[in-house]
Amino acid sequence: MDKFIQHQGVAAPMLQSNIDTDAIIPSREMKRVSKDGLGEGLFAGWRYTLPGGRELTTDFILNKAEYANTTILLAGDNFGCGSSREHAVWALKEYGVKVVIASGFGTIFYNNCIRNGILPVQLSYETIVGLAEQVQAQPQENQLAVNLQETWIEAPSGERFTFDIEPERKTMLIEGLDVIDVTLKLTDKIKHFQQNYQLTYPWLN
Amino acid sequence: MxxxxxxxxxxxxxxxxxxxxxxxxxxxxxxxxxxxxxxxxxxxxxxxxxxxxxxxxxxxxxxxxxxxxxxxxxxxxxxxxxxxxxxxxxxxxxxxxxxxxxxxxxxxxxxxxxxxxxxxxxxxxxxxxxxxxxxxxxxxxxxxxxxxxxxxxxxxxxxxxxxPKNMKVEFYGKLSFGVTAKDMILHLIGEYSAAGGAGYMVEFCGEAVENLEIEARLTLCNMAVEFSAFSGIIAPxxxxxxxxxxxxxxxxxxxxxxxxKYWQSLFTDTDAVFDKVIRIDCQKIYPTITWGNSPQHTCAINSVVPTPDDNCDENQLKTLNKAMQYMDVSVGTKLTELSIDGAFIGSCTNSRISDLRLAAQLLKGKKVASGVKAICVPGSTSVKKQAEEEGLDKIFIAAGFEWRESGCSMCFNAGGESFGFQHRVVTTTNRNFESRQGPQTRSHLASPVTVAASAIAGRIADPREYI
CATH class of the missing domain: 3.30.499.10 (Aconitase, domain 3)
Structure with a gap:
């Protein structure tokens, strides 16, 4: 997995709450048994004029010239709620999104981000609205800077906002670790646990 | 401890x-x-x-x-x-x-x-x-x-x-006539928002939960994720x-x-402490339906699209207005005055034999209103077989429902079937997101009895008038 240490980029505010994974990628855009080829389907229902079409709408934020090369999303509460489809994260990643800043996340979506090297950052809604206001004035110039090592976001004004992330998840992202490999190192411990477990709960074997 | x-x-x-x-x-x-x-x-x-x-x-x-x-x-x-x-x-x-x-x-x-x-x-x-x-x-x-x-x-x-942290959601008292497990969970999400359970493992309990049969409990827990909970659980x-x-x-x-013997030890100890407790009076739960694009956009079946709270900020108002525009409703729209194009009974929420029996009770001897595309999809091949042994398939078919093989079907649109552009659907599923049941479809989530009643009426209907 790619390492995530720090990042600076254009941020697009999409501040409505409850943006669900069906909106991030509609089911009809998940055409192949694959983690690839999903970037085009990102926000397809809002980004294109017709279902299945590729003609861009004019009013969707990521279609606007001033938000070209967006790599950071600013969102409201409960971003990524709904379906567990990891395609939502694969689509964001392929599109080029590196960081999603929201006042709340769907739990499965949050975990899927970590597994794929996208940094989910939870900040207060007021802070996010404040960041959005600064960014909106000149999106290409007023970029956000993100430092995972030191866990802060820097606004165009220079003000920094720290965020929380569990140490283990931070390590996974910074070192770009394959989580399965990390867990497989604990195989002996798992086997030992399993032996006792199977004696206690024999009907589950 | x-x-x-x-x-x-x-x-x-x-x-x-x-x-x-x-x-x-x-x-x-x-x-x-x-x-x-x-x-x-x-x-x-x-x-x-x-x-x-x-x-x-x-x-x-x-x-x-x-x-x-x-x-x-x-x-x-x-x-x-x-x-x-x-x-x-x-x-x-x-x-x-x-x-x-x-x-x-x-x-x-x-x-x-x-x-x-x-x-x-x-x-x-x-x-x-x-x-x-x-x-x-x-x-x-x-x-x-x-x-x-x-x-x-x-x-x-x-x-x-x-x-996750521990949350208790206690449904106390008894459910009223025409109110089901689906209405309980829609009511909870409507009252406490689609993010209300974020970070919590939710234990559902209380008299009304104890009174639910297992299949209805599956319906209740099904939408814990629509409450953003880590999961839901009920003591065995x-x-x-x-x-x-x-x-x-x-x-x-x-x-x-x-x-x-082990299962009988699986309950919350009397003195256990929850990080959060929600208590819901079951007498205040009515047959419930969604009007918007989030499961939190709910109202009682015989009421109207509500006025946004005073404390909504600009972005929240924008979200609500976008949902109203998408669903072609406005503040004050009476739900039971909305005519429908589709009715769907199925999905992991409400497709078990007890759901089909409830719907069939209403549909027996009745006809789906003309112009309504009505579909019933049993949740499993076994449910389908059981329903056919009981003759429920004949009731659905005689009423004008399609009777399908089991699967998730039109709970979501994978690019195949759709209920139709801007068509209004009353559905027993769990998500009313934009285009969930086909491009630009307008989905209203409700219980199997509400869907059956609405299919007959050709508009959103109060099931209590049909049971």
Whole structure:
């Protein structure tokens, strides 16, 4: 997995709450048994004029010239709620999104981000609205800077906002670790646990 | 020390405490389906990793599989067949249990897992499907994960889990006439928002929950994810034990006795402390329906689209206005005055035999209004068979419903079938998101009786006038 240490980029505010994974990628855009080829389907229902079409709408934020090369999303509460489809994260990643800043996340979506090297950052809604206001004035110039090592976001004004992330998840992202490999190192411990477990709960074997 | 039900199950599965309350958790059962399981299995193969306990992994064809009678691997969704074939091949290679397209045990994962006794009290069960929380209804710790996490569970029999906090949602008092488990969960989400359960494991309890049959409890827990909860759970009682007895994968013989003894210890201790408690007066729950694009956009069936709260900010108002515009309603619109184009009974929320019986009671001797496309999709092949033995299929068909093979069907649109552009659908499913049932469809979530009543009326209808 790619390492995530720090990042600076254009941020697009999409501040409505409850943006669900069906909106991030509609089911009809998940055409192949694959983690690839999903970037085009990102926000397809809002980004294109017709279902299945590729003609861009004019009013969707990521279609606007001033938000070209967006790599950071600013969102409201409960971003990524709904379906567990990891395609939502694969689509964001392929599109080029590196960081999603929201006042709340769907739990499965949050975990899927970590597994794929996208940094989910939870900040207060007021802070996010404040960041959005600064960014909106000149999106290409007023970029956000993100430092995972030191866990802060820097606004165009220079003000920094720290965020929380569990140490283990931070390590996974910074070192770009394959989580399965990390867990497989604990195989002996798992086997030992399993032996006792199977004696206690024999009907589950 | 006094513990919650969740705490007891967590503790029995912790292999190692990681940091900040996260744990390496032992996973008893993994369920997969062709939509996301196919990718997980293929990816494992590509990485040369093995499924460590294939006998405890189960897979079904539910999401993409066609539901038209006489189905094959062909699907109305373009390229759907690729998912089915890939899943079949990868399942055979991995040696896991597969309920294939025409297997008599096939069905929607969260319908067949309880039906076959695969989910059991006190066990951990994961599936790359958000509605895995349904299965907490049997007292299991069951939750939805992504494909990568599914690979982790398959390859290691464990997951690294951030421990959620404990929430109790108590439904006290008795349910009123015409009110079902679906109305209970819609009411909860409407009152406490679609993010109200974020970060919590929710234990549902109280008199009304105890009174629910197991199938209705599955409906209640099904939408815990729409409340943004980590999952939902209900303490296993005598009903749960009786429900599981004799099921295909339930414990047998001496193991059954041992299991039952253990299951009877699975309850929240009297002095256990929850991080949050919500108490709901069941007398205040009415047949409930959604008007917007989030499950929190609810109102009582005989009321109107509500006025936004005074404390809504500009972005929240924008969200509400966008939903009203999408759904073609406004503040004050009376729900029962909206005519409908579609009615759907099915999905992991409401497609079990008890749901079909309830709907059939209303539909008996009645006709679906003209112009309404009405579809019933039993949740499993077994449910379908049972319904046909009881003659329910004849009632649905005589009323004008299509009677389908089991699967997720039009709970979501995978590029195949749609209810039609801007068509209004009353549906027993769990998500009213934009374009969920086809491009620009307008979905109203409700109980099976509300859907049946609405199908007859040709508009959104109060089921109490039809029961």
């Amino acid at each position: 006094a513990n919650t039900l969740f705490e007891k199950i967590w503790q029995s599965h912790v292999i190692e405490n990681l940091d900040d309350g996260a744990g390496l958790i032992y996973i008893d059962r993994v369920f997969l389906h062709e939509r996301t399981g196919s990718i997980a299995l293929k990816s494992l193969e590509a990485d040369n990793r093995k499924v460590v306990s294939p006998e405890q992994v189960f897979c079904t064809m539910d999401h993409i599989v066609d539901t038209f009678p006489g189905r094959t691997d062909k699907t109305t969704m373009p390229s759907g067949e690729d998912f089915i074939i890939a899943t079949r091949e990868a399942s055979h290679n991995a040696g896991i249990n597969l309920f294939d397209v025409n297997d008599p045990l096939q069905g929607i994962v969260h319908v067949i897992s309880p039906e076959l006794g695969i989910v059991q009290p006190g066990a951990t069960l994961v599936c790359p499907d958000s509605h895995t929380c349904s299965q907490g209804a049997l007292g299991a710790l069951a939750w939805g994960i992504g494909s990568s996490e599914a690979e982790h569970a398959l390859a290691t029999k464990t997951l690294r889990v951030t421990k 009682d005598q009903k749960a034990i009786e429900y599981l007895a004799g099921r295909k994968y339930a414990p047998k013989g001496e193991n059954w006795n041992k299991a039952v």
